[in-house]
Amino acid sequence: AIRSGFAKELMDRREAEVQRESSECFEQLDPGEKTAAIFAMREFIGLHQFNPDKQWGNAWTLRDHEGHDLVLPIELVRRKTAREESLSFIGGIEELFSNPDEVRVVEQPGGLRTHRYIKIYPGLVLFGIVAIEGDRPVRIVDWFCFTYDPSSADYTAQKEIIRRDWIGECIHVGPEH
Numbered sequence: 001a002i003r004s005g006f007a008k009e010l011m012d013r014r015e016a017e018v019q020r021e022s023s024e025c026f027e028q029l030d031p032g033e034k035t036a037a038i039f040a041m042r043e044f045i046g047l048h049q050f051n052p053d054k055q056w057g058n059a060w061t062l063r064d065h066e067g068h069d070l071v072l073p074i075e076l077v078r079r080k081t082a083r084e085e086s087l088s089f090i091g092g093i094e095e096l097f098s099n100p101d102e103v104r105v106v107e108q109p110g111g112l113r114t115h116r117y118i119k120i121y122p123g124l125v126l127f128g129i130v131a132i133e134g135d136r137p138v139r140i141v142d143w144f145c146f147t148y149d150p151s152s153a154d155y156t157a158q159k160e161i162i163r164r165d166w167i168g169e170c171i172h173v174g175p176e177h
Contacts, residue, residue, distance in 0.1 A: 031122035064097045072140045093143055096128045106168035125162050
């Protein structure tokens with residue numbers, strides 16, 4: 001039996017204890033693991049809020065750092081989130097396009113001109129590819145990531161693999177870089 005009014009206090013204490021334990025576990029992770037944990041939570045929240053049939057119709061519109069509307073086809077979202085082995089990072093793509101660390105012009109195979117948006121996190125680099133029509137970005141065609149471990153012995157090799165993907169002419173550098 002719990003006294004009236006005491007149940008809320010017990011619930012609050014338990015929640016504080018769970019938060020403290022979670023925080024201690026989180027602090028023991030390396031930078032890449034912390035980033036992955038944050039993205040896993042953001043992805044869960046993003047997918048929970050994302051209902052393509054009712055809310056968005058056939059496309060989701062995001063705004064990039066220059067104020068351009070970028071169309072994200074729902075079929076791309078469904079394809080990326082349906083594959084369990086592929087981390088889709090749906091919870092982080094809005095930040096990728098609205099606040100990129102770099103944007104580069106990249107010629108894709110077949111002559112498709114694209115902008116590659118790049119966002120750098122501890123242990124992870126997130127890339128977004130956007131098709132260009134005329135001189136402006138219009139449609140998101142893909143997003144993917146590379147992970148790295150700054151404390152690893154082969155960190156230099158990991159960094160070079162990531163850097164090789166930073167091809168093309170740099171047209172934007174974020175304020176932190």
